[in-house]
Structure formats: structure tokens, C-alpha cells
Amino acid sequence: MMLAELKALVLLAETGSIQAVANRIPLTQPAVTRQLQRLEEVLGTTLLDRRAKPARLTATGLAVLGHARKVLAAFEELKNAVATDATPAGDFRVGIAHALAESGVVSSLQYLKQNFPDLNLRLTAGWTNELIPKVDKGELDAALVMVAGARDSLAMLPGPVLARDDLVFLASRNLALPRTPSLGELNRFGWILTPDTLCGSRASLRGAVEKDGSQLRISAEVHDMALQASLIERGLGIGMLPKRKAASLKRSGLRAISVRGLDLQMQIALIRAPYLGKLQAVVDGLQENLAVEFRRNQSR
Incomplete structure (x- = not known):
């Protein structure tokens, strides 16, 4: 040179x-x-x-x-x-899994703007299986992703787990259901789920239903959790949401139901690109702040 x-x-x-x-x-x-x-x-x-x-x-x-x-x-x-010791500035490209757009995440993004005022936040929403390759290719600097499924067989995420939450089954209070219904009884009403066909919880549900001798019946596929909850509350199907999210929706027409033999959990992790340079401090700060926010929300 x-x-x-x-x-x-x-x-x-x-x-x-x-x-x-x-x-x-x-x-x-x-x-x-x-x-x-x-x-x-x-x-x-x-x-x-x-x-x-x-x-x-x-x-x-x-x-x-x-x-x-x-x-x-x-x-x-x-x-x-x-340079890792340079003042972070410019674009910070972060991905957020669809299901994780909540107040705690917004608070952490606000923290970034307050502590790194020269950053330009570039947010991308997507499914976990879409976001991870973008980080690997350097198209994103970091991504907040999730994996869900049976508690004893969750897939490993390539990043530190920041939070865990149980998935709960939800039904309208107007549906005539026994206290602990079988999957077969729930499947007759159909399911209101996210369109993510690669979701581990959906795969676990399908496997359990098929093991019970039925085919998984989908009533609706909806991205937005609040809309899912509204449809479930009106009796259009059975749903499953993270326990913390379901509680925050405060829907009086919903009730949580126990399903025998199906214990589902969600894990949340932050993954990062390998060569971040001056953005290393930004991702470190985001990870620490997210962990605090998730702990605060879980203690409520």
C-alpha cells in the first residue's frame, strides 16, 4: 500500500x-x-x-x-x-425475531440511543432461521433470536441464553373444555399459530397430535401475538403463547389450560457477528441491558 x-x-x-x-x-x-x-x-x-x-x-x-x-x-x-476502542458511530444493524417485539426490547434499544448517540439503528424483523444466516454473512451485526419446543429437546442457539419462558396453552373461557383436556379435544377446535413452520413448539405440537392419531388442524396463522390472543378469546381456536406475554395481554376472556404430556419452553438469545470492531461495546451493552430487562419482566 x-x-x-x-x-x-x-x-x-x-x-x-x-x-x-x-x-x-x-x-x-x-x-x-x-x-x-x-x-x-x-x-x-x-x-x-x-x-x-x-x-x-x-x-x-x-x-x-x-x-x-x-x-x-x-x-x-x-x-x-x-478499532474496538473507537467511539461507536454509524449504522448498527440488529435483527429481532417476530415474537420478541415487546417493551423490554424497546427499552434496550432506547438505552443504545442514549448511550451511543452517534449510532443509526437499522432494525430487521424476521424468523430466527432467517436472522442467524444474516449474522453469519455479516448482513446483521447482531440479532435477538428465539427457539421454542419441548423442554427436554430444545435446539441450541449460537449465543448466550438471556431468558427462558414457559409456553402456555390458551383457550376462550366460553369454550366448553374439561379442566385438563386431551390434545384430541383441543385439536377439534383448531389451532391459532404463527406462520413459522420451522418453529420447534409447532413441530412438537404436531408430533404430539399425530402420535394421538390425528392431523394437526390449523384454524389461523397470525404473526401478531395480540391478534392471536383476540382470535383465541373469541373462540376461533386454541393457541400457545409465552407465559409472560400472555399475562401482559390481560385478556379476561382467556384461560390457560394444561395439556398432559406436552411441556414447552422458549429460550431467547443474542447472537453477534464475529468481527464487530468498534461495535463490540454496543453489542455488549445491548446484551447486558436485555438481560436486565428480561429479568425485570420475569419478576413481575
Whole structure:
């Protein structure tokens, strides 16, 4: 890249002599002379008028000087972009799994803006199986993801688990159901679930229903949990939501029901890109704040 040679040229323009450049770098005077000669050889032109004492830049040398300063400034920007101790600034690209758009997450994003005011938050919503590859490819700097399923066979997430929550089955209080209904009895009403066909809890539910000799009956597929709860409350089907989320909805027309032989859990994790540079502190802060928010919500 010849950065040392370009720096020598810029210093010569600033100090006026090769000896002064040698003192600044520091190098010997012959070493600085060789740097300037190498730069001339690479560019195929004469940068110094050596007839003058001390040598001064030629017209071509002055033109090259402007470009040299731009190159050195760009390289400093590059170093700052990957420096872990640099002030975080610019775009911070974070993914959030659909089911995790809640007040605790919003509070953590607000924390980022308060503590890193030069950040531009770029948020992407998606399913966990969509977000993880985006982090691996460097398209996202971090992502808050979740996995759900049978408690004893949950898939591993590539990041620290920040929170766990039970999944509860919900039905309308107007449905005539026994205290502990069977899956077969629930399946007759149909299920109101998220469209995520790769969701582990949905796969566990399907497996249990099919083991019971039936086919999983879907009444509706809905992204938004509040809308799911409204449909369930009106008796359009049976649903399952994270326990904390179900409680926060405060729907008087819903009741939680126990299902024999099906114990489901959700885990939440924050995954991060491998080479974050100055954004390392941002992700560390986000992880710590999310953990606090999740603990606060679970204690309510």
C-alpha cells in the first residue's frame, strides 16, 4: 500500500526538509530519501525538485500530495471502523425475531440511543432461521433470536441464553373444555399459530397430535401475538403463547389450560457477528441491558 512512503511525502510538505521528516517518523535521513525514491519509482514520475536546497515538491508532487492526504485519511477511517476502542458511530444493524417485539426490547434499544448517540439503528424483523444466516454473512451485526419446543429437546442457539419462558396453552373461557383436556379435544377446535413452520413448539405440537392419531388442524396463522390472543378469546381456536406475554395481554376472556404430556419452553438469545470492531461495546451493552430487562419482566 506504500503508506509509509505517502506519509513521508506529506510530512516533507509540512516540515520542509528531509531531515525534519526523519526526526518526526523517526528514521534516518537516507531511509526517508529511499522512501521518497520508491514512491517516485512506483508512480513513474518525479515528485521532488532536487536542484533546490532543500528539495521541494514539483507540480506533479503537489498534485500527488493531495491524493496522498486522502489515502492516509481513508486508511485512518478504516482503522477506526475496526478499532474496538473507537467511539461507536454509524449504522448498527440488529435483527429481532417476530415474537420478541415487546417493551423490554424497546427499552434496550432506547438505552443504545442514549448511550451511543452517534449510532443509526437499522432494525430487521424476521424468523430466527432467517436472522442467524444474516449474522453469519455479516448482513446483521447482531440479532435477538428465539427457539421454542419441548423442554427436554430444545435446539441450541449460537449465543448466550438471556431468558427462558414457559409456553402456555390458551383457550376462550366460553369454550366448553374439561379442566385438563386431551390434545384430541383441543385439536377439534383448531389451532391459532404463527406462520413459522420451522418453529420447534409447532413441530412438537404436531408430533404430539399425530402420535394421538390425528392431523394437526390449523384454524389461523397470525404473526401478531395480540391478534392471536383476540382470535383465541373469541373462540376461533386454541393457541400457545409465552407465559409472560400472555399475562401482559390481560385478556379476561382467556384461560390457560394444561395439556398432559406436552411441556414447552422458549429460550431467547443474542447472537453477534464475529468481527464487530468498534461495535463490540454496543453489542455488549445491548446484551447486558436485555438481560436486565428480561429479568425485570420475569419478576413481575
